[in-house]
Amino acid sequence: MSKRSLAVVVLAAGQGTRMKSSTPKVLHRLAGMPLIQHVLESAGALNPEHLVAVVRHERDVVVASVLDTSPAALIVDQDDVPGTGRAVEQAVEALPAEFDGDVVVVSADVPFLDHATLEALLDQHREASASATLLSAVLPDATGYGRVVRRASGDVDRIVEHKDATADERDVREINSGTYVFTVSALRTHLPRIGSANAQNEKYVTDMVGLLTAAGEIVAARAVDETWRLEGINDRVQLAAAARRLNDRIVEHWQREGVSIVDPQTTWIDRDVSLSPDVELLPGTQLRGATYIAAGAVVGPDTTLVDTEVGEGAIVKRTDATLAVIGARASVGPFAYLRPGSVLGAGGKIGTFVETKNVEIGEGSKVPHLSYIGDTEVGRDSNIGAGTITANYDGVNKHRTQVGSHVRTGSHNVFVAPVRIGDGAYSGAGTVVRKDVPAGALALSIAPQRNASGWVEANRPGSAAAEAAARAERTTD
Ligand code: UD1
Numbered sequence: 001m002s003k004r005s006l007a008v009v010v011l012a013a014g015q016g017t018r019m020k021s022s023t024p025k026v027l028h029r030l031a032g033m034p035l036i037q038h039v040l041e042s043a044g045a046l047n048p049e050h051l052v053a054v055v056r057h058e059r060d061v062v063v064a065s066v067l068d069t070s071p072a073a074l075i076v077d078q079d080d081v082p083g084t085g086r087a088v089e090q091a092v093e094a095l096p097a098e099f100d101g102d103v104v105v106v107s108a109d110v111p112f113l114d115h116a117t118l119e120a121l122l123d124q125h126r127e128a129s130a131s132a133t134l135l136s137a138v139l140p141d142a143t144g145y146g147r148v149v150r151r152a153s154g155d156v157d158r159i160v161e162h163k164d165a166t167a168d169e170r171d172v173r174e175i176n177s178g179t180y181v182f183t184v185s186a187l188r189t190h191l192p193r194i195g196s197a198n199a200q201n202e203k204y205v206t207d208m209v210g211l212l213t214a215a216g217e218i219v220a221a222r223a224v225d226e227t228w229r230l231e232g233i234n235d236r237v238q239l240a241a242a243a244r245r246l247n248d249r250i251v252e253h254w255q256r257e258g259v260s261i262v263d264p265q266t267t268w269i270d271r272d273v274s275l276s277p278d279v280e281l282l283p284g285t286q287l288r289g290a291t292y293i294a295a296g297a298v299v300g301p302d303t304t305l306v307d308t309e310v311g312e313g314a315i316v317k318r319t320d321a322t323l324a325v326i327g328a329r330a331s332v333g334p335f336a337y338l339r340p341g342s343v344l345g346a347g348g349k350i351g352t353f354v355e356t357k358n359v360e361i362g363e364g365s366k367v368p369h370l371s372y373i374g375d376t377e378v379g380r381d382s383n384i385g386a387g388t389i390t391a392n393y394d395g396v397n398k399h400r401t402q403v404g405s406h407v408r409t410g411s412h413n414v415f416v417a418p419v420r421i422g423d424g425a426y427s428g429a430g431t432v433v434r435k436d437v438p439a440g441a442l443a444l445s446i447a448p449q450r451n452a453s454g455w456v457e458a459n460r461p462g463s464a465a466a467e468a469a470a471r472a473e474r475t476t477d
């Protein structure tokens with residue numbers, strides 16, 4: 001088989017009307033990655049000389065996504081003429097005139113199409129010296145897809161779109177996946193001949209098939225067994241079903257790598273997440289972005305980690321964390337909120353109803369209860385009392401709080417930043433720390449307590465409180 005040159009065209013100009021979204025369809029995400037990126041990954045693996053992306057709807061954001069991972073891609077802006085046929089026509093016009101190879105056409109909304117399936121399609125096409133080879137599948141319910149119409153001989157005759165099909169044609173269950181290989185010469189000859197006299201008034205690339213067979217050229221169809229790989233995503237029902245399917249595969253992959261996943265149904269793992277053996281994921285856990293979890297850590301229940309790193313043996317319970325680093329054997333939650341830049345040292349603790357942001361909490365240091373700690377550094381083996389607030393914002397600027405090592409701060413403190421608390425220092429309950437506290441000092445800011453005796457009897461006579469106070473007085477008499 002001769003090694004011919006190759007171009008891949010990714011169709012991404014459509015509006016995605018059925019999505020009813022302000023986000024272009026091809027940027028909706030599946031396992032954390034835009035639909036179009038799934039397709040670019042498989043198509044890119046063919047190592048084509050030319051990778052063309054056809055864009056139109058919301059073109060700037062789509063182009064940014066394409067160039068992000070495929071900087072060498074050729075971007076083609078589709079004009080006012082609608083339809084996949086026009087999209088391919090303009091892509092072919094953008095190829096160098098001397099290009100004389102094969103053109104693989106894929107849709108950006110068919111995310112499960114993998115490299116191996118594309119490679120097999122291309123091999124079959126080249127072996128048969130076909131002018132076109134399309135990827136098809138026999139589905140139990142073919143509704144919505146273009147149907148592959150065959151002749152009595154069994155040879156492919158043409159493709160008819162669902163909206164244009166007769167009742168008999170709609171009974172055909174072999175569908176066109178929207179993935180094809182064409183010789184560029186077939187495209188150059190026949191694309192200009194495609195009209196738009198159809199139900200959608202569009203130029204259909206699918207009309208290529210009928211034009212080629214009428215011209216006596218070879219058109220083959222490769223039917224795949226893994227039919228789910230060809231499912232197109234057109235609406236949110238299909239998107240959710242595809243997300244479920246992909247998640248099932250990702251979950252199973254990690255189970256086979258030694259991760260315990262108690263409830264696969266409620267555990268969602270993005271494709272770029274990385275997990276170690278003996279990690280345990282409890283129900284209701286979502287691991288997103290580039291989250292990494294080291295061996296023996298227990299995460300969940302009801303925890304969402306985005307781009308977060310969890311160290312060996314850490315426990316992260318009922319927590320929401322983004323861009324955080326949780327040290328080995330550390331403990332987080334239940335009900336903790338770690339915002340970007342939260343770094344917790346080995347053996348440390350961010351406890352119940354604690355919010356952190358841009359903090360570095362040293363080894364063995366703890367923020368156990370009901371606190372907000374932001375723009376702060378804490379040394380090692382310090383304990384921050386319950387109900388502590390770092391007042392880091394003066395209404396204009398953010399300021400830092402620095403807490404040393406082996407510090408013990410009292411409950412219900414406010415650290416008014418910028419402020420430093422030295423190593424080994426203490427603070428009393430309810431202290432508002434406005435000035436630096438030297439190492440080893442005890443900070444106190446509260447006025448001495450004063451008790452006004454008999455206040456209740458004088459001011460609330462006859463109340464339940466007054467009666468209780470009177471009873472207490474009698475028993476102590
Ligand atoms: C298309 C096929 C149909 C096939 C189905 C498989 C046509 C006419 N029909 O239908 O036979 O069964 O895919 O999923 O091709 N696009 C453009 N420019 C346009 C219109 C669409 O680039 O003017 C892009 C879209 O962004 C999308 C792809 O082409 O990525 C397919 O378009 P879509 O409207 O989803 O086609 P289907 O109706 O699904």
Ligand code: CA
Pocket residue numbers: 107109232233234
């Ligand atoms: Ca589609």
